Amino acid sequence: MSFRVCINCHGIRVYPYMGFMVGQRFQCQDCQELMVIPLEFERQEDYETYLVAMKGGAEHEPKDAEEE
Numbered sequence: 001m002s003f004r005v006c007i008n009c010h011g012i013r014v015y016p017y018m019g020f021m022v023g024q025r026f027q028c029q030d031c032q033e034l035m036v037i038p039l040e041f042e043r044q045e046d047y048e049t050y051l052v053a054m055k056g057g058a059e060h061e062p063k064d065a066e067e068e
Helices: 044-054
Strands: 003-005 014-018 025-028 039-041
Touching (some): 003 044, 039 044
Antiparallel strands (some): 003 039
């Protein structure tokens, strides 16, 4: 099951706002941002990795090669 994520606040409470002739739009229920293309994730792990990256952290930093 996939879920949509707000491009502004990165919240997961994104719902269809309007559609039909004007094209589909979505609205975040947390920050009220209107968007045409929200982020979409298939797995919770991918979303959590994205959140860490957006906060400037590095949960999965590549390990340095051994010093010689």
